[in-house]
Amino acid sequence: MVPVLQLIARDVPALVFPDGADVLQVLWCPLIHSEYDQHSPVPVLRWRSVADLADRPLLDETPRPDEFDDEYVPQPCVVHPTETVEYPGWDMPAELSERVGERSEEMEKSCGISYYDAFTTRQSKVGGYPGWTQPPNWPRCSCGSRMEHLLTISASESCGRWLPVEERTRPGCGWETSDDPERQQDSHEMTMGDCGGVYVFVCRSCPTWPTAHRYDC
Template sequence: MVPVLQLIARDVPALVFPAGTDLLQVLWCPLIHSEHDQHSPVPVLRWRSAADLADRPLLDEVPRPYEFDDEYVPRPCGIHPTETVEYPNWDMPAELSERVGKWSEEMEESCGISYYDAFTTRQSKIGGYPGWTQPPNWPHCACGSRMEHLLTISASESCGRWLPVEERTRPGCGWEISDNPELQHDSHDMDMGDCGGIYVFVCRTCPTWPTVHRYDS
């Protein structure tokens, strides 16, 4: 297993943690698993208490897994959570989706930014909407409830409105990355397909908070 994401409650106040926990750790085996019909790594979530770990020794570096696929081993990096409001890209009624599509085309022609650049977030995130690149595939829990989107580990950080200004080739462009070689790598440096990623869903109706994932590429 390799560590993929660690979040502390104070850094993400909008994220609801189970009682008695304030630390979320996401890990996965960096190999493709086909038994879940997703052909991807299988995320494992650990909700923990930071106080319980305070006296434990820290590793100087993350151990390298014995067997792995390069595109699923993240490069060590930090995150800077930013709270925002986003809107869905696929999860809309057909009539509204058609109207948004036409408006997006007009918006892109007039100012170079589409609806999907300005109002959706394709990068890694907590909450919000999955950034579906394929038709939506919302999971349902064994209890019958539709599960909610908990987090996304995105295949690419270098697109959309959250691409840092200094990494863009021109103002307003969220797709064209600067040719500066120091800015060519995504933060985590994982490919995971094209522009999708791994979406983790949770059911908070059940006391154990079961999770499942969807792989979108």
């Protein structure tokens, strides 16, 4: 397994943690798994606590797996959680979709900003809507409920107005504000297939918070 994401509750106040937990870790085996019909790594979630982590020694180096698919091994980097309001990319009632679509076309004509830059985020995120590239495929829990979108890990990292201020240093992002060399490579650099995304879902109606995932590109 390789570490993919670690979030601490104080940095992401809108994320609901289970009782007693304040750290969320996402790991995966960096190979394409065909079980679950998703042809992607299978994300594994660990809900832990800062106190629990503080008790354990840290490794000097992240162990590299023996076997791996490069496009699913993240480079060490940090996240800069930034709160936004988004419209879904796909999951919208038809009438609203039409109205937002018209507004988006006007904006694209008048200032060249696309739907993906102005209305919906395809970047890695917690909450909001899945950053689907293909039509939605929401998982259903064994209890019968449609699962909630918990987080998206996306290959689309450095673009657009969604880019956190701290990350507006990456060359080629189109929104550069600084060329501080220390921060230019601050990205996970996973291509995840053809600019794909792994979407993690959770059912909070079930006491164990079961999860499921989807992948598309």
